[in-house]
Amino acid sequence: xxxxxxxxxxxxxxxxxxxxxxxxxxxxxxxxxxxxxxxxxxxxxxxxxxxxxxxxxxxxxxxxxxxxxxxxxxxxxxxxxxxxxxxxxxxxxxxxxxxxxxxxxxxxxxx
Amino acid sequence: xxxxxxxxxxxxxxxxxxxxxxxxxxxxxxxxxxxxxxxxxxxxxxxxxxxxxxxxxxxxxxxxxxxxxxxxxxxxxxxxxxxxxxxxxxxxxxxxxxxxxxxxxxxxxxxxxxxx
Numbered sequence: 001x002x003x004x005x006x007x008x009x010x011x012x013x014x015x016x017x018x019x020x021x022x023x024x025x026x027x028x029x030x031x032x033x034x035x036x037x038x039x040x041x042x043x044x045x046x047x048x049x050x051x052x053x054x055x056x057x058x059x060x061x062x063x064x065x066x067x068x069x070x071x072x073x074x075x076x077x078x079x080x081x082x083x084x085x086x087x088x089x090x091x092x093x094x095x096x097x098x099x100x101x102x103x104x105x106x107x108x109x110x111x
Numbered sequence: 112x113x114x115x116x117x118x119x120x121x122x123x124x125x126x127x128x129x130x131x132x133x134x135x136x137x138x139x140x141x142x143x144x145x146x147x148x149x150x151x152x153x154x155x156x157x158x159x160x161x162x163x164x165x166x167x168x169x170x171x172x173x174x175x176x177x178x179x180x181x182x183x184x185x186x187x188x189x190x191x192x193x194x195x196x197x198x199x200x201x202x203x204x205x206x207x208x209x210x211x212x213x214x215x216x217x218x219x220x221x222x223x224x225x226x227x
């Protein structure tokens with residue numbers, strides 16, 4: 001079983017839709033969870049990070065962690081064409097602070 | 112916010128030559144930098160972790176003699192791909208930790224290397 005699982009998609013939604021992106025993980029000891037956005041041929045950009053369980057909101061983005069289910073989510077409200085990118089979840093494994101990456105989900109928001 | 116500058120953004124080189132990629136933290140001191148490799152439609156693969164003033168720690172399967180990493184100062188790390196071959200063609204990305212937001216893990220914009 002992989003440490004982090006993420007459906008690569010692709011996911012295609014109309015402009016204005018609510019987007020839900022998800023990852024599951026295997027190790028219940030993981031504490032720090034991150035979401036990155038990566039545009040084509042660019043480096044990843046940190047969107048959100050959360051510690052332990054709960055929700056965190058930043059503008060149109062909400063990150064959610066459910067440690068009991070080992071499930072992390074990123075919600076995008078009122079999605080825009082500029083949100084079209086690949087979204088990667090990442091977990092700080094705590095071992096030399098290395099990040100464990102999901103495969104990334106490709107999102108297309110159509111005008 | 113923290114900014115990491117990576118150069119060049121793309122490079123084409125002949126097989127057998129060496130290529131150096133630079134990664135600079137512009138407004139913070141990066142005690143640790145990470146080098147990743149990414150193939151098309153795949154996630155990031157950590158190649159090595161470098162700490163300022165010490166040898167890099169390479170991930171299993173990464174040839175340290177082929178991918179030379181130098182982190183000589185708190186703002187600069189370099190990755191040199193030695194004797195490059197077409198199979199080394201990839202997207203290389205650096206990441207730095209050490210900004211005000213410890214969980215920034217700020218990334219450079221990446222370098223697309225093509226070996227012909």
